[in-house]
Amino acid sequence: MVDFDTASLEVVATSESNWIVLSPRRSPIPWQELWQRRELQAFLVWRELKIRYKQTAVGALWAVFQPLVAMAIFSVIFGRVVAVDTGDIPYASFALTGLIGWIYFANALAQASNSLIDNQALLSKVYFPRLMLPVAPVLAGLIDLAIGTTLLLAVVLTHQNPFTVRLLVLPLAIAMISLTAFGVGLILSALNVHFRDVKYVVPFMLQVWMFSSPVVYPASAIPEVWRPIYALNPISTAMSLFRWSVLGSSIPPLSAIATSVVMIAVVLIAGQWVFNRAENTFADVI
């Protein structure tokens, strides 16, 4: 044991990069490892997709029914009873646009939040970069989103041509939604390991969040003075952009886009910070 230190120091000095060090210190995000094991990430996404609609009669058609049913409900309430003003866009198309984007966000966030506790067995038995768990549902949801968007374009085609240059902005809107879901999902998934309360809070949070975003009503319904605060919610800007790219309604101002992008960056940094701090103790606590 006496010559232990010198021996190890010597070895470390010669080939530091090959040694994996396991210590109480927090390890930084393992970018290199995440990249090396991207196949595992792909498998996790694939598993999400594979089991999502297992043993359902209509399978992936749920990706279509979910927004359609919601659209029908909101069309009755906001289209007829309350009569929200959506300009010359039919309310059904208007709502469906918002709902396609929103349902992706809500599912991705809820599943990312539960991703760690749903994979307890895995977390406590095998090592792999933990970050991959919350990433999987966010990526897997993109497939549902693609199916939903196809449906949306078909519906919009009944009254106008959605295939314009504006459609090129759609990926940006989707990226904003994904990253927000991922960032918030990181925080909630890590908290969920310690506090199972998160599981019960998320549905309420999503409900409040939905009505704080222009999903079933236009952003123009928000008074001008509140708009800067409204833009702090990245989903509000993302939704408006999403709708603009498909339907050509009003585009959010550049200041709102900038505010939301900054907010997304803040959420991502906070998310990885919280996740990283909690990561070492996941297996002990879960």
Next chain:
Amino acid sequence: MSSDPVIISHGVSKNYWLGEREQYRALRDVMAGAFRRSAGQQRQELWALKDVSFEVNEGEVLGIIGRNGAGKSTLLKILSRITTPSEGEVRMRGRVGSLLEVGSGFHPELTGTENVYMNGAILGMSKAEIKSKLEDIVAFAEMEKFVSTPVKHYSVGMFMRLAFAVAAHLDSEILVIDEVLAVGDARFQARCLAKMGEVARSGRSVLFVSHNLEATQALCDRGILLEGGQLLLDGPTDEVIDRYRRLSGVTTKSGDAVALDDLEREGGRSARFVAIEIGAGSPESDERSAASTGSVRTGCELLLDITVEAKKPIEVASFGLTFGTEGGLMLLNLDWGDSGNILKLEAGVNRLSVVVPHLRLAPGRYRLGLRLSNPVTTRIGSGAIDMLDPALVLQVDPPADSLTNVQSASIHSAHDCDQVVVHQGVGSVVEGSMTVQLNQPPV
């Protein structure tokens, strides 16, 4: 020591907080906890590992031995990167594969093949690697017919076989193996252990954790003994195993007398077992008997000297002996009363000499139970005058002429929950019966 270590563990410690702290919490617990803590209540700290330092060299097979709760699992969890040490550090060189509780990555809705891919990827294999090994894996698990069925329809045995097969085909420079993974029926267990032996001899560095001392002895060059979270001994496997046996109070040698008076029991009012002495072999038995080494061996004679203290004379009593797995599964129940024999106990000290002529128990550890009962109701647990289960844990070694062969050691090494091997070995003991002789109280 060679100068080429692949694992260097330096002062590794791991503590857990007992109580609600380390379990998941609801917010209200935290709030309640904040008050309690400010009220000065101490949380209890448990050191699952304390200052454990060792090295593993390239190509070395290290056995990790210790009783339940000694810290083996915690050490494995740290080495396989599932959790981090609280203090100290481990340095490792090369890819680490761990075969701990296989099948954790299996999803019930996915088919066998899909799960093989998924699980392989989780364990660190690339898609191409899994693809090239898929046939071997399926063949090893003998699951050719079922690979396209969702695993939720599998039996537990099928599930475990497939899971083990995936893990066993993992190529990594360092492999952490938990022997608990020997799964399935006796034949498959033997193959699991043979596979582990193959891996251990393939020149990779292996950490092998097992209660199975035979397998450990056969596979490992060196061993470390953990006790109470501390490293007690680091040395040649034989030495470590010997120390472990003494530590865990396993009775193997003849002449070991064990006091039974303080053990938890059922009954024990009018008469009670107070001591037992194990003897192996006898002057009459042939040279296969291990009287010289004093071990209790498969196929040899087992002698028990039992002291019973009776408060009052008991006219009619029957004596029974049970063997069970360490896990508590009853394997064999011998009752002297079954053949109409009756014991007559005097008040005071009585001595029983029990002879089991051919101990047909596969090598391993067994719990030995003793029973004095009313012969009319000899069913276990009823009419007991005194009953001890376990009275002691008996270590049965392989017959002297078949030692140290890995293959045979592996096959015989089934323990916990494996009925098949032991039944095979046991069947004829019932016929072989035992003889009990009552020695009248000395003085």
